Amino acid sequence: MLVDDHPVVRAGLRSILDSFGDITVVAEGSDGADAQDATVENVDVVVMDIQMAGTDG
Structure with missing residues (x-):
């Protein structure tokens, strides 16, 4: 899973x-x-930005 505000x-x-x-x-x-909110099964790794607007990593 990828999470980044850009x-x-x-x-x-x-x-x-x-x-x-x-x-x-x-x-x-x-x-x-x-x-x-994601209800994705089979997620082994989340690549997430640690500094984002709103809820950050």
Whole structure:
């Protein structure tokens, strides 16, 4: 799961992670509240910005 308040950063991270065959980005969010609200199963890793507007990482 990717969580960052900048869509361009999320897109860049997704592009990098998608280049690996064994990594699948299953969800994205724009702040910590999105991460908390996500009910995605099979999330092993959350890549989250630690400083965001609203609820941060």
